Structure formats: C-alpha cells, structure tokens
Amino acid sequence: MDKLRVGIAGCGFFAQFHIDAWRRLEGVELVAAADPDLARAGAAAPKAYATMGAMLDAEKLDIVDIATRPETHLALVKEALGRGVPAICQKPMAPTWAESREMAAVAERSGVPFMVHENWRWHPWYREAHRLIQSGAIGRPITYCFRARKRDGLGETPYTDQPYFRQMPRLLIYETLIHPIDTARLLFGDVSHVYADTRRLNERIVGEDLAYLLLSHESGLLGSIDGNRYTEGGYYEPKPGSPPLGEATFEGEEALLTLTTDGHLLRNGVSIWRNTVHTGYRGDCVLATQRHFVDHLRNGTPLETGASEYLKSVAIVEAAYESARRGARVALAEMFHA
Amino acid sequence: MDKLRVGIAGCGFFAQFHIDAWRRLEGVELVAAADPDLARAGAAAPKAYATMGAMLDAEKLDIVDIATRPETHLALVKEALGRGVPAICQKPMAPTWAESREMAAVAERSGVPFMVHENWRWHPWYREAHRLIQSGAIGRPITYCFRARKRDGLGETPYTDQPYFRQMPRLLIYETLIHPIDTARLLFGDVSHVYADTRRLNERIVGEDLAYLLLSHESGLLGSIDGNRYTEGGYYEPKPGSPPLGEATFEGEEALLTLTTDGHLLRNGVSIWRNTVHTGYRGDCVLATQRHFVDHLRNGTPLETGASEYLKSVAIVEAAYESARRGARVALAEMFHA
Structure with missing residues (x-):
C-alpha cells in the first residue's frame, strides 16, 4: 500500500513531537513542512514552505497536520478542508467559542476527514484505565479526581518552553485542563454541568494558573479536575518529569x-499495569493520536475527536470560564x- | 491539686470513646453519667442518672460533657450553663443554623466556660501538619485537598454503628465534613466563600453521602474537601481502618x-513524621480535645473551639448546603x- 503523504504546518516547540512521531509512524511519509522560519521547516521535512497555502499549492498531500498557534487554526482548517485535504488540527481548537463552533460547522459541511489532535486520551495509561473501567474492574464509578500538575509556572520567567503562555488571557483551563476534561468524557461520558473557580498565582502572567473544576456527568457522576502549574504530584525534587503530568484516581x-x-496503574494499591513506553512524548501519545487518524483514512475507524464530538470538550472549557x-x-x- | 469532677450526658456509640478518655486523662475523675438506659450509665461511671438534669441536681460537677444526639444539644447546653457548670458539647452543635447561633449566643452571654468537642483538629497528624506549615515547611500554601473516606455507607444496612444516620436529612457535610472544614480553618485560616455539590449514592438513606466542597479562604487560598462514605483511600481490602479516615495533601x-x-506525614514523598499513638480514638484525639478544655479551666489556655469561633465552621456547613x-x-x- 502506498504511504500516505503528510505535510505539517507549524514547526514550533510542540510540533517537534509531531514531526518525530510522523517519522516513526508506519505507512506514512512526512514529505513537507511549512513555517515562516524556512530553516525550521527545512529541518522538519524534505520540502520546506513559508506557508501552508504554498505547501498545498505545490504538494499533493493525503494529510495536513496543523500545529500552529490557536489564533491561526480556523483560517488554516478552512483552507485545508476547502481544498479537500484531510486535516488534523492541534488543540486548543481556537481562542474563542465562536471560532471553535465555526470550525466544527465548517468541518461537518466539508465532508473531508478532520480531527482535533487531542493526545491525552491516547496516553497508554488512560487507554488501559478506560479498558479496565469498562470491564468492571472498579465496579460502579463513584467519583474521580484528576490532579494536573506541572511546575513550570513559577518565578520571573515562567513557561520558558512556551513564553507566549504569559500573555494568554485564558491559560490553564483553555490550554492544559482541556486534556483531563476530554479524558473525563472518554472515561465517564458526557457532562451536563460544570462549576469552576480559578486563581492567578503568578502575577507576572495575564491568565489563570490554578483552577478547580467539578464536572457533573449525564450519568449523575460527580468528579473533579484540580490543576495548577506551581506544584508537582508526589514530590518536587529531583525534577520528576511525571509522564502523566500529575496523577488521577x-x-x-x-x-x-x-x-x-510515574504513569503506572494500581488497583486497590496493588500494581495492575505498568507503562513501558518511554519513546516519544509521554507514552508516545502523539504517535497514537496520529495513528488513529491514519486508521480512519485507511479503514474507516470512527474518529474519537472529530470536530462535533470534540466541541463537547471545548464547551466544558467555555462553560468553566463562564462559571468562574x-x-x-x-x-x-x-x-x-x- | 484536686481532680476535676466530670459527668457525661449520653452514653451511646461515640460517647464510649469519651468515657474511655476521661478515665485515662490526668487530673480528672469521671464521677457520674446520665442516660435513659441506666445500665449503660452505670457501666460508664460510679453514679448513674436518667437525665443530665437529675445528674446536675445531685452532683457538684466541674465539667459536664454533653455527648447526646444533636437534637438535644441546645436544651442541655442551656441547662448546664444556666447552672454555671462548664460544658463541652459534641459536634454537630445542633441540627439547624438557628439553634447553632442561639447556642453560641447563650454560651457567650453565660460567661461560663464552654467548648464544642471537635476532635479532628486534635489528631496528632494535623497538629504536626499545622506546626510544619506554620514553620514554613511547604513555603507559601498553593492549595490543599482533604479526601474524607469511610466505607460504611453501602448496601442494605448502611451505618450499622449509627443506624440513625440513615434518616438524617443532612448527613455527610453536617456530620462528617464539618471535621475537615474545621481543620482547614485551623491550617489555613477563615473562609470567605464556599461552593458545594452533593449526591446521594445509597437510595436507602435520606441525606447525602457524597460531596465536594471548594473553600475560598480570606487569604485567597482555594482548597477542596472531597468526601464520601462509599470508598476508601489507597485500598479497599483488607479493611484498612485508616486512622485519619482518608488522606490529605x-x-x-x-x-x-x-x-x-495510615496517619503518617510525608514531605515531598519522604517520611517526615510518623504517628505512634495507637491508644484511644484515632490518634487519641478525643483525649487531646478533653485535655484542651481542662487546660483552659486550670491555666486559662484560650479555647480553640469556643462557641463563637466554632460557629465559623458551622457557618461553612450551612453555606455549603445553601450553595448546593x-x-x-x-x-x-x-x-x-x-
């Protein structure tokens, strides 16, 4: 079978994990990259372009992977789908709820395969937790808690990997907690109500860096997401590099x-599953996310994070800010x- | 120094822990007990009475320990303080906010020593946590979570130790979470706002058996209390008998x-303090609570849970139900x- 030809738009910090995974994924070939910094694009793929438009003009692609900043997503998704090129768009979908809804409407109307790149639900520990919960390993679910932690928000120069975080008017829920929100939907189904409270701990940033969310699921289940970018789960020193970015119960x-x-699963305190994947990004979830899209194109496997479905996770983000x-x-x- | 003469009113399930502690506490003598079940009262102390009134008529007491059900508290506190007898009243203060406020007003007006028996803040692990936090062991507080757990609410006959729990219109916050609420005030100061959501998991009971509370402290700190009587912290089997009834971070x-x-403290995952007290109730907190009142009578040590002060914890309970x-x-x- 011919390899699928992939082009990537955006070659910034997180796009490097996409590029690495496309190179390793079976059945695809990363043939082109677009970035205003042509040297960065050239380092990513054989053909380098300044813009996604130029890349699509010149290349016949089977997949375009949009890994630019959220402000650019709607226009790029419209352009790719308008040209009939199957597209993956990195989360967050867009900076505003109106743009996110428009993206979903555009994607549905286009009939062209489209998916949001949401990689948390593809962490191997959450796939296994999902399988265990579905198989009855904990019985009737009573409650849950995600503790999302990353200790990179302190001090005078927070978020050194992504310094633009400092200026984002909405930071933690929009950028980070969307992940456990979406994973909570995977594990426990859709949500009917949300309550949120937020804090800005570091006065050098614009948005919030601590938040609590309470999610009421349609099943009646009540669970919590507790996040901040000041502390770590378990211990602070030496730098643990927690693969799941925190912990969950x-x-x-x-x-x-x-x-x-550490990314392992315990049942009643006893080891039931250990993560053995140490290649790629945090359990190689970026590669698993990409493989899911390829499976859809090749075999018609239903997409878990198609536009309308993922919009339900984005709606929780928007409702959380409204709640706060x-x-x-x-x-x-x-x-x-x- | 003469021993202080103590009488106890109410000899039910939890009063047994009070009785045991009064017997072991230095400088006091449990001389009388009142209970409609005279055999139970007689087993508790040398002199047995059917009512607290009869006990106070016959005995000259330095302390009366009111350990009856909450419905009776206000009348008994009025009676004891009206007779000038220093009194301790078991939590909850009273079934309604109006009665709790009246009790506080009565106690303040009386000028007679009075304290609510709130024993969680006297758990040795929380005293040590308080000392550590005050001494700067964690730096600036960022957030906290109490997970209050007891697995006695399941099945067809929940709460076998206290079957009247099944009929209580307000159960978990009122009866159980008042403890971590009060301890949160000890550790992090007074609270300005509360949000709560509740569930009834066991349809055989009247009140709620799961709740999440988010507490906004006057300092700006945001913390959470997550409680239920269906699950346990850490593991379910064998029955762990968790001394702290859950866990906290x-x-x-x-x-x-x-x-x-297990009631131990870790700092960044490393043991920093181990509980070695295995006598009495959960770190012998009942005895420590009683000793605090005796210290007040003997030495004038300020009471931590005097009526007006403890009313601030009760107010959080009331606000939580209003929030839900x-x-x-x-x-x-x-x-x-x-």
Missing part, C-alpha cells in the same frame, strides 16, 4: 484505580443554545 | 505535605447577616 464501588505520577465569572454552576446545554 | 510553593491513609441548593458560590458573610 478513579474510585468505584468495588475498587480504587490510581494513576501514579458567575460564581455558579453552568449547564452545558446553555453553551449550545447561546 | 497540602501543597506549597516549596514542598508537598501528604497525610497518608442554589448551584452557586455562597459568601460566608451572608450567613451572619441573614
């Missing part, structure tokens, strides 16, 4: 499933009727 | 302090202006 009527800061503004719980239905 | 800018389900009703954050100031 999934409590059922019959047993407790714990995701440790109001100091009150917000119904997700309200987000779609507004 | 106190995260600071410089370090993480963890209270384990409204689906919105409630300001504590509102509770005192209503």
Whole structure:
C-alpha cells in the first residue's frame, strides 16, 4: 500500500513531537513542512514552505497536520478542508467559542476527514484505565479526581518552553485542563454541568494558573479536575518529569484505580499495569493520536475527536470560564443554545 | 491539686470513646453519667442518672460533657450553663443554623466556660501538619485537598454503628465534613466563600453521602474537601481502618505535605513524621480535645473551639448546603447577616 503523504504546518516547540512521531509512524511519509522560519521547516521535512497555502499549492498531500498557534487554526482548517485535504488540527481548537463552533460547522459541511489532535486520551495509561473501567474492574464509578500538575509556572520567567503562555488571557483551563476534561468524557461520558473557580498565582502572567473544576456527568457522576502549574504530584525534587503530568484516581464501588505520577496503574494499591513506553512524548501519545487518524483514512475507524464530538470538550472549557465569572454552576446545554 | 469532677450526658456509640478518655486523662475523675438506659450509665461511671438534669441536681460537677444526639444539644447546653457548670458539647452543635447561633449566643452571654468537642483538629497528624506549615515547611500554601473516606455507607444496612444516620436529612457535610472544614480553618485560616455539590449514592438513606466542597479562604487560598462514605483511600481490602479516615495533601510553593491513609506525614514523598499513638480514638484525639478544655479551666489556655469561633465552621456547613441548593458560590458573610 502506498504511504500516505503528510505535510505539517507549524514547526514550533510542540510540533517537534509531531514531526518525530510522523517519522516513526508506519505507512506514512512526512514529505513537507511549512513555517515562516524556512530553516525550521527545512529541518522538519524534505520540502520546506513559508506557508501552508504554498505547501498545498505545490504538494499533493493525503494529510495536513496543523500545529500552529490557536489564533491561526480556523483560517488554516478552512483552507485545508476547502481544498479537500484531510486535516488534523492541534488543540486548543481556537481562542474563542465562536471560532471553535465555526470550525466544527465548517468541518461537518466539508465532508473531508478532520480531527482535533487531542493526545491525552491516547496516553497508554488512560487507554488501559478506560479498558479496565469498562470491564468492571472498579465496579460502579463513584467519583474521580484528576490532579494536573506541572511546575513550570513559577518565578520571573515562567513557561520558558512556551513564553507566549504569559500573555494568554485564558491559560490553564483553555490550554492544559482541556486534556483531563476530554479524558473525563472518554472515561465517564458526557457532562451536563460544570462549576469552576480559578486563581492567578503568578502575577507576572495575564491568565489563570490554578483552577478547580467539578464536572457533573449525564450519568449523575460527580468528579473533579484540580490543576495548577506551581506544584508537582508526589514530590518536587529531583525534577520528576511525571509522564502523566500529575496523577488521577478513579474510585468505584468495588475498587480504587490510581494513576501514579510515574504513569503506572494500581488497583486497590496493588500494581495492575505498568507503562513501558518511554519513546516519544509521554507514552508516545502523539504517535497514537496520529495513528488513529491514519486508521480512519485507511479503514474507516470512527474518529474519537472529530470536530462535533470534540466541541463537547471545548464547551466544558467555555462553560468553566463562564462559571468562574458567575460564581455558579453552568449547564452545558446553555453553551449550545447561546 | 484536686481532680476535676466530670459527668457525661449520653452514653451511646461515640460517647464510649469519651468515657474511655476521661478515665485515662490526668487530673480528672469521671464521677457520674446520665442516660435513659441506666445500665449503660452505670457501666460508664460510679453514679448513674436518667437525665443530665437529675445528674446536675445531685452532683457538684466541674465539667459536664454533653455527648447526646444533636437534637438535644441546645436544651442541655442551656441547662448546664444556666447552672454555671462548664460544658463541652459534641459536634454537630445542633441540627439547624438557628439553634447553632442561639447556642453560641447563650454560651457567650453565660460567661461560663464552654467548648464544642471537635476532635479532628486534635489528631496528632494535623497538629504536626499545622506546626510544619506554620514553620514554613511547604513555603507559601498553593492549595490543599482533604479526601474524607469511610466505607460504611453501602448496601442494605448502611451505618450499622449509627443506624440513625440513615434518616438524617443532612448527613455527610453536617456530620462528617464539618471535621475537615474545621481543620482547614485551623491550617489555613477563615473562609470567605464556599461552593458545594452533593449526591446521594445509597437510595436507602435520606441525606447525602457524597460531596465536594471548594473553600475560598480570606487569604485567597482555594482548597477542596472531597468526601464520601462509599470508598476508601489507597485500598479497599483488607479493611484498612485508616486512622485519619482518608488522606490529605497540602501543597506549597516549596514542598508537598501528604497525610497518608495510615496517619503518617510525608514531605515531598519522604517520611517526615510518623504517628505512634495507637491508644484511644484515632490518634487519641478525643483525649487531646478533653485535655484542651481542662487546660483552659486550670491555666486559662484560650479555647480553640469556643462557641463563637466554632460557629465559623458551622457557618461553612450551612453555606455549603445553601450553595448546593442554589448551584452557586455562597459568601460566608451572608450567613451572619441573614
């Protein structure tokens, strides 16, 4: 079978993980890259272009992987799908709810394969947790907690890997907690209400760097997402580099499933699964996300994070900010009727 | 120095821990007990009475320890303080906010020593956590989480030790989470706002058996209390009998302090303090609570849970239920202006 020809748009910090994974993924070939910094694009792929438009003009691609900043996503998705090129767009979908909804509408209308690159649900520990919970390993789910932690927000120069984080008006929920939000939907289904409260711990940034979210699922389940970029799970020194960026507990009527800061799973305190994947990004979740899209193109496997489906996770982000503004719980239905 | 003469009112399930502790506490003598079940009262102390009133008629007491059900507390506190007898009243203060406020007003007006028996803040692990946090062991506090757990709410006959729990219209926050609420005030100061959401997992009971609380402290600190009576921290089998009834984390800018389900403290994952007290109730906290009152009577040590002070913890309970009703954050100031 011919290899699928992939082009990437954007060759910044996180795009490097995409590039590495495309190079290793079976059945695809990274043939082109677009970036205003042509040297960076040239280092990524054999053909380098300044813009995605120029890349699509010159190359016949089977997949375009949009890994630019969120501000550019809607225009690039429109352009790619308008040309009939299957596209993956990195999360966050877009800076505003209106743009995210427009992207979903455009994608649905286009009929061209499209997926949001949401890699947390492709962490091997969450795939295994999902399998275990579905198989009844904890019994009836009672509650859960994701502790999302990364200790890179302190001091005078926070977020050195992505310094533009400092200027983002919405930071932690929009950029980081979208991941556990989406994973909570994978594990426990859709959400009906959300409550959120936020703090800015580091006064040198514009957005929030600590947040608590309470998610009420349609099943009635109540769970929590507790995130900040000041502390770490378990220990602070030496730098642990926690693969799951924190820890999580999934409590059922019959047993407790714990995701440790090392990326292993315990059932009632006893090891039940150990992560053995140390290549790529955090359990090689970027590669698994890309493979999911390739499986869809090749075999028709249903996409887990197609535009309309992923919009349900984005709606929780938007409802969380609205909740923090109001100091009150917000119904997700309200987000779609507004 | 003469021993202080103590009488206890109520000899039910939890009163047994009070009785045991009074017998072991230095400088006091448990001389009398009151209970409608005279055999139970007689087993508790040399002199047995059917009611507290009869006990106070017949005995000259230095302390009366009110360990009856909350419905009776206000009348008994009024009676004891009206007779000028220093009194300790078991938590919860009373079933309603109006009665709790009346009790505080009565106690303040009486000028007679009075304290609520709130024993969680006297757990040795929380005293040590308090000392460590005050001494700067975690740096600037960033957030905290109490996970209050007890696995006695399941099945067809939940709460076998205290079957009347099944009929209580307000269960988990009112009866159980008042403890971590009060301990959060000890560790992190007064609270300005609370948000709460609750669930009833066991349909055989009247009240709630799962709740999440988010507490905004006056310092700006945001922390959480996550409680249920369906699951355990760490592991489910064999029955762990977690001394702290769950676990807790106190995260600071410089370090993480963890209270384990075994009642030990870790700093950044390394043991920093181990509980060695295995006599009495959960770190002998009942005895420590009683000793605090005796210290006040003998030495004038300020009471930590005098009526007006403890009312601030009760106000958080009331605000939490109001919050769950409204689906919105409630300001504590509102509770005192209503």
